[in-house]
Amino acid sequence: MTAGTLIVIAKEPLPGRVKTRLLTEFTADEAAAIARASLVDTLAAVRQTPVLRRVLALDGIAGPWLPPGFSVVGQRGDGLDERLAAAFEDAYDGLPMMLVGMDTPQVTPELLGVDWSGHDAVLGLTEDGGYWGLGLRVPDRHVLLGVPMSTDHTGADQLSRLEALGYRVKLLPTLRDMDTPQDAAVLAARFPALRMSRLHRRLQHSAHPSVLFERALDGVQVVATGTDGRTVAALSEVDRWRAPADAVDRLALSRCEGPVLDIGCGPGRIVTALAERGIPALGVDISAHAVRLTTRRGAPALRRPVQEPLPGEGRWGSVLLMDGNIGIGEAVGELLQRCAELVRPDGLVLVEVDLDDSLDDTRPIVLRSAAGRRSKPLPWARVGARAVLRHAHTAGLLPTEDWRTPTRAFLTFRRATTQQQVS
Template sequence: MRADTLIVIAKEPVAGRVKTRLQTEFTPAEAAALARASLADTLAAVHSTPVHRRVLALDGQAGNWLPADFEVVQQRGDGLAERLACAFEDAYAGTPMLLVGMDTPQVTRELLDVDWDGHDAVLGLTEDGGFWCLGLPRPDRRALVGVPMSTEHTGADQLARLRLLGYDVLLLPMLRDMDTPEDAAVLAELFPTLRMSRLHQRLQHAAPPGLLFEKALNGTQVVATGIDGRRVPSLCEIDRWQAPADEVDQLALSRCEGPVLDVGCGPGRIVTALAERGIPALGVDISAEAVLLTTNRGAPALRRPVQEPLPGEGRWGSVLLMDGNIGIGGAPELLLRRCAELVRPDGLVLVEVDPDDDLDDTAPIVLHTGSRRSKPLPWARVGTRAVLRHALAVDLLATEDWRTPHRAFLAFRRSPATVSQVAYR
């Protein structure tokens, strides 16, 4: 006896709705793409299996990932156990059925075309305690409803239920679900020809830089290199970012005139230190995690790129580019021009530069964690001489240059000629 109907139970691979446990390493869109690839691999294995009917029990809408020879039925029922029972009922055509999920892309035609002779049911367990397939000769709600789903013992409970009902169960080989980043990495290594595996390989080398930056904010070790692989010092110094403002930071902040705009505020130590001094300040950052960390410290922050419209344009007393944030975007001259637009006519632009006065490197950087590396990120690492040159081009005049043993700073104000032109207009 073999299954004459194969059922795939699946959820439409929509970002934020599927594979949320993958989002510790991948964006919601990337997690959904991996889910879609896993589903496509599963559907391909089912498509290659010689059966009369192929049914997709779907939560959501079908997309171009669905082969033409599948019937689609909408999932119904409350809870996974009831949805599985309903899928068997909706697909039944008088012959044995085998149901599989979308999370085992390594499933093969040989596993699906199993001979049941001498058995009443088929069950395939997974390494995490669940099950990847269930075969029944006919629908039987008693076999499923009431079995606890999504636990470490779901597979064992399902087997016990079948045996309690008198089923002689054939156990198939145990498979690994793709639920976590570790699962995805293991499956990609063991089964490199799968769609999921090829996508996983591409994603490993093309992470959004913002994702890895947010991982750094949450304590993951992130290393910055040039595109040539050479390590870039002084970036991703999360220990210093997370700590309260130190003596050098405080020395820089003593120059500030309120209100202050901190560009690229990160986890908010500078904005917090300014608030403690009684100086009104706002942090801006493109990272949602950075803004959350800043606001959790009780300091105000806004998620927005510096080049987009910001509150108080032309009225800020000081604009800060701390921690090498002069490198944002890889174009220091454009960034300084934008800072000059943001400060009031007598305002201050305070820039932390690289301690190497001669450094002028505008090549992109790449962020790395233990498992992923980012797409190239436009960035600049510039010392005093380059920053002075860029500032002069946008009519910012240096008013102070000071340094400590490991950090260097420049202060600028708008040139009188530029201020006069603005006032005249």
């Protein structure tokens, strides 16, 4: 005996509603795209399986991803156990049924069309303790209601329930389902021809740099390399950026004159420290997540590129480029010129530079996560004091101080007057 009806239970693959555990490595849109690809792979396997009926039990609205030949029923019930039971009831027309989820894109027609003659049920377990498939001859709510779902023992509990009710159960091969970035990477490597796998490879090698930067802000290990793979730096200082301002930060801030503009504010430790000193300050960053982290600290921040119009143009008492932000966009001279436009005539520009005075590296960098995700090349510069001084002169900024600690180095500038620029 084989199933006469195959049921796929799924959620509409919308950002923020599916595959939320992938968000440690992927954006909500990317996670939804992976979920959609996984669902399409599953539906394709079901279409290739010789059965009489194919049913999609859907939470949401069917889209162009649904191939022909499927009847669609809406999910009903509160918990997953109730929705599974309802899916069997709504799909039943006298034929044995097998239900699968959308998280095992590697499922095959051979697995779905398995002969379970002499058995009352069929169960396919997953490596994480759940199960990927359940077959029943007839609907039976007692099989499902009250079984704990989404735990590391759901599969074992489901098997125990079936056996307690007297069901003769045929076990299918254990599969790995796709919940985490590691799951997705393993499945993509093992089953490279899947639609999900092809999408995963594209996403792995073409992440927007801001995605990986924001993951670093959340504690994920991220390394910066050159496009040739040479290691430039680990973003190990993210822990410092996320913490309150340290002694060196406070030493730098003691030089500031309000109001202060912090370019590339990150998670906001500098703006927060300035506010605590009673100095008006604003952070700007292109990362929405960095701005959220800053505002959660109670400090003001704005999501905007520094090249776009900013509040207080030409009236800032101090403009800061700390934590390597002198490298933004790789065009050091243009960035310093922009700082000169933002600061008031007698204002201060404070720049953190590399400890290597001779460093002048404007090659793009690539961000890489520990899970293997790689960003598109990011224009960036890593520069020491000599290069910054050269560009500052062109931008009309006069050096006033060069100071450093064993681990960090800084330059401060004043905007030159017209007479000073001429001389």
